Every structure is written in structure tokens, then in C-alpha cells.
Amino acid sequence: MLLKTLSEVNGTSGAEKEIRNTIRSEIALWVESTFIDKIGNLIAHKTEIKNTPKVLLTAHMDEVALMVTEITSEGFLNFRPVGGIDPRVLVSKPVKISGVNGVIGAKAIHLQKMQERQQALKLEQLYIDIGSKSKEETSKYVKLGDYAYFTTEFESLGHGLLKGKALDDRVGCYILTEILKKTFDLSLVAAFTVQEEVGLRGAKVAAYHLNPDFAIVLEGTVSAEMAHLEEEEDWVTELGKGPAISILDQTTLYNPQLIQQVVNLANHKKIPFQFRRGSSGGNDAGKIHISREGIPTLSINVPCRYIHSGVSLVNKADIENTIRLIEAILKAIPHDYNFGQENGGILK
Structure with a gap:
């Protein structure tokens, strides 16, 4: 189709x-x-x-997508949205950047203080994890300005609906x-x-x-x-x-x-x-x-x-x-x- x-x-x-x-x-x-x-x-x-x-x-x-704006010393990717995206829908979403798979991460709920749990995560608290160990390793695959895309597979769903x-x-x-x-x-x-x-x-x-x-x-x-x-x-x-x-x-x-x-x-x-x-x-x-x-x-x-x-x-x-x-x-x-x-x- x-x-x-x-x-x-x-x-x-x-x-x-x-x-x-x-x-x-x-x-x-x-x-x-x-x-x-x-x-x-x-x-x-x-x-x-x-x-x-x-x-x-x-x-x-x-x-709408995401743009890489920083590679941290730990090898994570900071990003900004391209177009209007609600940060609250981003946590744990799989993405792909320049052919490399990644996942959008945030501090686990177990590590959050009570006050943090009562507030929605902000964009600055999110990052993309591609599984690397350092800035040097990440830089081999991703550069600043690269786009990160959602990896949703298109398929039929329910009664006459299409997902993508x-x-x-x-x-x-x-x-x-x-x-x-x-x-x-x-x-x-x-x-x-x-x-x-x-x-x-x-x-x-x-x-x-x-x-x-x-x-x-x-x-x-x-x-x-x-x-x-x-x-x-x-x-x-x-x-x-x-x-x-x-x-x-x-x-x-x-x-x-x-x-x-x-x-x-x-x-x-x-x-x-x-x-x-x-x-x-x-x-x-x-x-x-x-x-x-x-x-x-x-x-x-x-x-x-x-x-x-x-x-x-x-x-x-x-x-x-x-x-x-x-x-x-x-x-x-x-x-x-x-x-x-x-x-x-x-x-x-």
C-alpha cells in the first residue's frame, strides 16, 4: 500500500x-x-x-522529528524537536538516527524524588541512548544536526483503522x-x-x-x-x-x-x-x-x-x-x- x-x-x-x-x-x-x-x-x-x-x-x-544538539561525555544525545512535539509522549520511544537505533531515556521513577514524580518530564530531562559508552564512540555514528525519527511500523488496526x-x-x-x-x-x-x-x-x-x-x-x-x-x-x-x-x-x-x-x-x-x-x-x-x-x-x-x-x-x-x-x-x-x-x- x-x-x-x-x-x-x-x-x-x-x-x-x-x-x-x-x-x-x-x-x-x-x-x-x-x-x-x-x-x-x-x-x-x-x-x-x-x-x-x-x-x-x-x-x-x-x-515532526527530533534534532541532535549535543553529545554528552557519557555518549548520550541531547535533542530539540523539529515541529510541535509534546515532551510527555517521548519517553521510551524507539528512534533511529543516521541508521543507528536508539531509545529516548529519562531518569527511572525509582530514582525520582516525590516532587519530581508529580511533574511532567521536561525536554531537558530527556536524552537519546544509542548504547555507546562515550562521546568519542557516539561521534563515530552521530553528528550534531542529525535527525532522529520515530520507527513506527505501518499496519492495520481494529475496525478499519490504519496506524503509522x-x-x-x-x-x-x-x-x-x-x-x-x-x-x-x-x-x-x-x-x-x-x-x-x-x-x-x-x-x-x-x-x-x-x-x-x-x-x-x-x-x-x-x-x-x-x-x-x-x-x-x-x-x-x-x-x-x-x-x-x-x-x-x-x-x-x-x-x-x-x-x-x-x-x-x-x-x-x-x-x-x-x-x-x-x-x-x-x-x-x-x-x-x-x-x-x-x-x-x-x-x-x-x-x-x-x-x-x-x-x-x-x-x-x-x-x-x-x-x-x-x-x-x-x-x-x-x-x-x-x-x-x-x-x-x-x-x-
Whole structure:
């Protein structure tokens, strides 16, 4: 399964080469051309048809990871996160650095004072242990600036769930790849972007360069339907309820008219969907929609449990229905639509 491959390939912000090459090879037969811009985005032109709107689809390639910042005299590795990672989820996680296996360690509970046991471990209290005995030995295998990746194996879990690392946003990359294998009667370009997790940097470059008439961001987003959280208020999204349409987040206020048109289309096509019920976080839409004179932008998201950790869960049906919804949107865009019309509609 392609999603398994995308999940298990490593590629954090600024180090997306391996995942970029994997995607480029996968889509080569389905697009007219590909190129890599100066910041590292993979740009793929699917079709270019005169007098039709140019539509941009994006998904970011980078994943959260760790960067080695110090090798101690004992041979341990101090690190900092690349992207937003909660230190509380890191203890005892297996990782790999430059081909070397390691484990994230901390002072054992038996050695902690009572006051220490009552507080969550901080990043400074964690380290990576690769089993070496000295700084000199560790330095043979690892250098400062190397990335440490989680080693989660992708697999099916429970009733229709998929488990893996980096599903934010390899699930979006997978959906975009599948969309590029289909045929659409409009000008379509895809951007597999870099450095989303550290400031939406690749999307800013891609949007300015490509200057599309309309953009859709494909993203994996938080799902927190857990027993100790209040339903509706804190769950944000739910697995199995379909793709989540963003209304508001920290970087974007989405156009209500565009959202309503997608809702009408989903209802007409009998595609299940939900709204992203939360305003925290952000994605590449934050840079795309304010590029140049402004670009009408939607964000369609696949719910993911345990996002920004070593392992996430997604629902296979949600992925399939997201593909259905994106395909329906692209086929519904009229050729003569003027995206500059304030009261116009993007859909037939």
C-alpha cells in the first residue's frame, strides 16, 4: 500500500529529499511534468488547459522529528524537536538516527524524588541512548544536526483503522497522489510542500510562484474523541465521520460561501463529511490564501488521533471519502468561472 510506504519514509522539515523522491517516482506517469523549486517543494503539473481556472492542490511532505544538539561525555544525545512535539509522549520511544537505533531515556521513577514524580518530564530531562559508552564512540555514528525519527511500523488496526507515523501529512500526500491519477477538464497543478511544521514556508513560495485561481489544502488534522474530553467541545473531529472541512484556525478564516458550496456538493453526492470544530493550529492555507492579491482557499482534512507524536491512527473510510470529495469538487468547477467575483460560486 502506497500510504504504508509514505508513512515509513523519513523526512522532517528541511530534510524532505527521500520522501520527495518517493512521491516524484510514484506520480511520474500521471502528470505532464515535475520540478523541484529552490526551497524544495515538489511541483507537478497535471494538465494545463487554456481558458480554464488554475487549481492548486497541496499537501506537505515534512513530519515532526527530533534534532541532535549535543553529545554528552557519557555518549548520550541531547535533542530539540523539529515541529510541535509534546515532551510527555517521548519517553521510551524507539528512534533511529543516521541508521543507528536508539531509545529516548529519562531518569527511572525509582530514582525520582516525590516532587519530581508529580511533574511532567521536561525536554531537558530527556536524552537519546544509542548504547555507546562515550562521546568519542557516539561521534563515530552521530553528528550534531542529525535527525532522529520515530520507527513506527505501518499496519492495520481494529475496525478499519490504519496506524503509522507521519500521517500528518503523509495521508494528504497519499490523497493528492491518488487524485493526480485521475482525469480532470481544467488546469491542475499540485504542490507537495516542505517545512510546513516549522512555519508554512514551502507553501508561501509555491503559492506566490504558481499564483493559482483557487487552492485546496489536503491535511491530516487532530481528532480527540476520547472518554475524558467533552464531546463536541474538545473532540475537534471524529474518526469515521468523513473528511473534515475547516471553518477557522489560527492562520486562516475560510470563506463561508465556498464552504457552503462544498457542503451542498457533498450532500448531493452523498459523501459523508464533518466540520473541523476547533480554531487551534493551522496549515499551509495560512500562507496560500494571502499570497499576492489573495487566493480563495479551502482546507479538507483527514482526522488523525494522536497527531504530532510517534504514532497516529486514521480511518480508511475517511481517506476514501476525502478522495471522493476532492474529485467531486474538481469536476464541479465551471470553466468560465471568474474567481474574482465576490458573489460568484466555484461550483456548478
